[in-house]
Amino acid sequence: MAGSTTNFPNVQRIRDMVRNDLASLLDSFKGKKDLVLDTELMKPLDRVAGATMLKQRHVDKIFKLDPTQKSIHGCKQRVYLVRPQMTTMKVIADHVNSDRSSNIKREYRIIMVPRKLHVCEMILEHEGVMGYIMIHELQMDLIPLDRDILSLELPQFFRSFYLDSEHTWIQTIAKSLINIQALCGIIPNVYGIGKGSKMVNDLMKNILGEKLSGPDYSKCDIGNLILIDRDVDFVTPFCSQLTYEGLLDDTFGISCGYIEFGKDVTGKDQSTKLLLSSEDQIFDEVRNRNFSNVFEYLSSKAKSLQTEFDQRHGLESVGDMKDFVATKLRGLKAQKAALSHHIGACEVILGKKTKGEVEEYLQTEHNVPKINIQLIC
Structure with a gap:
């Protein structure tokens, strides 16, 4: 959901x-x-x-x-x-x-x-x-995991709701949506698919009915809310991910926006924990790209960063050098470190996913709808 x-x-x-x-x-x-x-x-x-x-x-x-x-x-x-x-x-x-x-x-x-x-x-x-x-x-x-991503971080919800048939967390979901509306105003259009979504919406409306007179609910910054039950589609989460962010999750695991890289990525004995968000300019640029296009961007970015670093050799005065250190150097070093991590992560992903294995998995996944149709017939 x-x-x-x-x-x-x-x-x-x-x-x-x-x-x-x-x-x-x-x-x-x-x-x-x-x-x-x-x-x-x-x-x-x-x-x-x-x-x-x-x-x-x-x-x-x-x-x-x-x-x-x-x-x-x-x-x-x-x-x-x-x-x-x-x-x-x-x-x-x-x-x-x-x-x-x-x-x-x-x-x-x-x-x-x-x-x-x-x-x-x-x-x-x-x-x-x-x-x-x-x-x-x-x-x-x-x-808040990013500027446009909010997560309940409730890994136990799936088992509780779908396997144990417990509704403990429905109230938590409804209240979290009410908190958003306390900041942004009542969402006028709510759409849902599934039993759980209906339960959340009904509970949300019942609670909101007691608060509509409050001043915080008068504005309206969000036009639509879509609630989707996980059981509408169980297959998709098991399919191979082809974006860079998806493969990072498959290979290393992303938890609450954090990822941890070991020696195979960093080349150091001590692991490094990174926060993956839009604040990382390099990650923001490649996170949704097909993995086959990521190396091309990282390569061009490496050349671009090197060019910016080389600019310091052409500075003629102490004032220019001081301005470069104050305004650019720290940011360039941060981007260089991030670039090194992302290149290392790509190398690990490529090492674990040979071309033959990927093609075999994808072919099997593409055939799943055909198999279902044959079984129904």
Whole structure:
């Protein structure tokens, strides 16, 4: 189920809303505190709040929630920022019970993202720790990944909705769309395909019906919203991707807009994590190109960058050199580093996908509709 926007004007405002809500929560927990992060939330949190902001809110240490770790040593106040999952609640309960058995007194707070669920409270009650924990929620739903891409980053939604027939996250989707309309006004035209889309739209209209009198809903910056259930087309996600961005995801994996390149790309022992977005001029230029056309662009870009670097040799005065360093050099170095990474990534992709394998896969995929027709007949 997905919706998209073009040239969405309030991406920064959405990021600021989440950051400000998180800051207010942390500020309300007076004094020094440790933060324990659900691994699923580490990258989404990077997109809305950096380490500096957390330190300003007196976060002393940041731990990764590890199911195999029965206890964590830290200060007297601990905040868990987690998804509302039963297994996670059991891990937190183990931490609390471990502290109690060692006569360690702490204050425990759980911030559930994007909302708290009653079943989680039941688990904490069953484990005997509910009386030692304060529960909060943070509506960190839509994460801005780029200037025109927002993502719920809910990998568990597919299994929950389509396999387990649970509707837990329908409310989260509806509320995220309502948040957009609080910024941009009521979307006049909503189109949908599938049962889930209808459920989201119905719930969204019911909630909006109570808010239409509010001043924030008077404008209208978005003309159309399209909701599409994933089960309308299960085949497409399994087909070979031919764009550069698609092959990056197939080969290295893209998570919350981040990609990690190892030694095979960087040539260094230490891996490099990059943020893939339109701010990377080279990536923005090639992300949607067919992979066969990417090397041609990267080659011409390398020559162009070299020409710009060589300009410094023709500078005649100290002032010209100073101006070059102040206005161009840093940007050129950043582009050179990005170009090196993208060329290295292309070489790895080519090494893993021989021409024969690609042609065989594509031929099989092209024959899928024919096979379906024959089976129906």
